[in-house]
Amino acid sequence: DVKVTQSSRYLVKRTGEKVFLECVQDMDHENMFWYRQDPGLGLRLIYFSYDVKMKEKGDIPEGYSVSREKKERFSLILESASTNQTSMYLCASSSPYWDSKIEAFFGQGTRLTVV
Amino acid sequence: KQEVTQIPAALSVPEGENLVLNCSFTDSAIYNLQWFRQDPGKGLTSLLLIQSSQREQTSGRLNASLDKSSGRSTLYIAASQPGDSATYLCAVKGGTSGSRLTFGEGTQLTVNP
Numbered sequence: 387d388v389k390v391t392q393s394s395r396y397l398v399k400r401t402g403e404k405v406f407l408e409c410v411q412d413m414d415h416e417n418m419f420w421y422r423q424d425p426g427l428g429l430r431l432i433y434f435s436y437d438v439k440m441k442e443k444g445d446i447p448e449g450y451s452v453s454r455e456k457k458e459r460f461s462l463i464l465e466s467a468s469t470n471q472t473s474m475y476l477c478a479s480s481s482p483y484w485d486s487k488i489e490a491f492f493g494q495g496t497r498l499t500v501v
Numbered sequence: 502k503q504e505v506t507q508i509p510a511a512l513s514v515p516e517g518e519n520l521v522l523n524c525s526f527t528d529s530a531i532y533n534l535q536w537f538r539q540d541p542g543k544g545l546t547s548l549l550l551i552q553s554s555q556r557e558q559t560s561g562r563l564n565a566s567l568d569k570s571s572g573r574s575t576l577y578i579a580a581s582q583p584g585d586s587a588t589y590l591c592a593v594k595g596g597t598s599g600s601r602l603t604f605g606e607g608t609q610l611t612v613n614p
Contacts, residue, residue, distance in 0.1 A: 392544075417600050428606040429590070436600055444601075476544055482600060486532040486552040490592070490602055492545040 389413055392477050392493035399500050405464040407496055409477030415488075417480045418460035420444075420452065422473040423495075429476065435460055436482070467500045474498075503528045505593055507605035514581055515613050522576040522608045524591035529572050532595030536565050536576050539588045539607070549576070553595070581612045 393408035411418065419434040421444075431444030433452040441452050449471060453461040460479075464471055474497050480490035504527045514520055524534070533552045537545040549558045549565040551574065557566040564577040574591060590607040594600065 390544075419602065421604075429604040431601060434601065474542075478545075478602065480594070480600070480602065486554075486594070487550075489547045489550045490535060490594070491547060492537070494544040495542070497542065 389491040390477055390479055390493040392475075392496050394496050395494060397496060397498045399464075399467050399498065401468060401500055403464075403467045403500075405467050405498070405500075407462040407464075407475055407477075407498070409460045409462070409479075409493055410458050411460075411479040411491070412458065413479060413491065414457065415479035416457075416482050418454065419478040419480070420450075420460065420462045421476045421478065422446070423476055424473050432462065469500050472498060472500045503531075503593060503601075503603040505591060505603050505605040507589075507591060507608050509608060510606065511609040511611075513611040513613065516581060516583060518581050518612075519577070519579050520581055520610075522578070522589050522610070524574040524576070524605055526572045526574075526593050526603070529569050530595060531569065531593045534565075534567055534574050534591060534593050535602075536563075536574075537590045537592065539590060545590065548589075578610075581610075583612050583614050585612050586610055 390411045420432045421429045435441045435454040451463045477493040481488035508523045535550045536548045551567040562579040588607040592602045592604045
C-alpha cells in the first residue's frame with residue numbers, strides 16, 4: 387500500500403558534499419513537492435513540480451535544486467550541503483489544483499544531518 | 502498569500518475526553534482542506550479531506566468540518582485514546598496558492614492514560 391517512498395530515512399553528510407534526496411510516487415500524480423520541517427518553523431515549501439521537467443520555486447529554494455525527468459520521480463539536490471540544511475525533508479504528491487477530490491500523500495521523511 | 506493558523510499549539514487531555522482542534526485560513530477560495538497526523542520523527546499520514554463544496558467528513562472517531570466563507574475548519578476527536586497522541590496539521594490547497602499545499606504549524610496533542 388506504499389504510495390510515496392523516500393530513498394533514505396536517515397542520512398549523514400559532510401559540509402560541501404552534493405546530496406541527492408529521491409522520492410518516488412505510484413499514484414500517477416501530476417504534482418510533487420519537497421518540504422523541510424524544523425522545530426518552531428513548521429513545514430516550509432522548497433520546490434514543487436506540476437509536470438515532468440516543470441518546476442516552481444517554493445518559499446525557501448536557496449541552496450537547493452530539483453529534477454523531475456519522469457512523472458513518478460522527484461529529486462531534491464543540495465548543491466553544497468551546509469550545516470543549516472540539517473533538517474527533516476518531506477516529499478509529497480497530489481493531484482492538480484483543479485482536482486479537489488484526491489488526497490495528498492507524504493513519504494516517511496528523510497532526516498538529514500550535515501556535519 | 503495564503504496563511505494557515507492552528508489553535509491551540511499544544512493540548513493535553515485525559516483519556517476519554519472529546520476534543521476539538523481548530524484551523525483557520527486567510528484566503529477562502531480553496532479547493533480542499535486536508536487534516537494530517539504526524540508521529541514524532543515520521544512523515545504525515547492523511548486523516549480526512551474535505552472538498553470546498555462539502556461541509557464535513559467523518560472517519561471513525563474523527564469528524565472534520567469546513568466553513569469556507571469564514572475560513573475555518575475544525576477536527577473533532579471523540580473519546581480520545583493515548584494512541585491519538587501526535588501532532589495534527591491542516592493544509593489547504595488552492596486560492597492564491599494554486600496547486601501548493603499551505604500548512605498550519607500544527608497542534609501537538611497528548612492524551613494521558
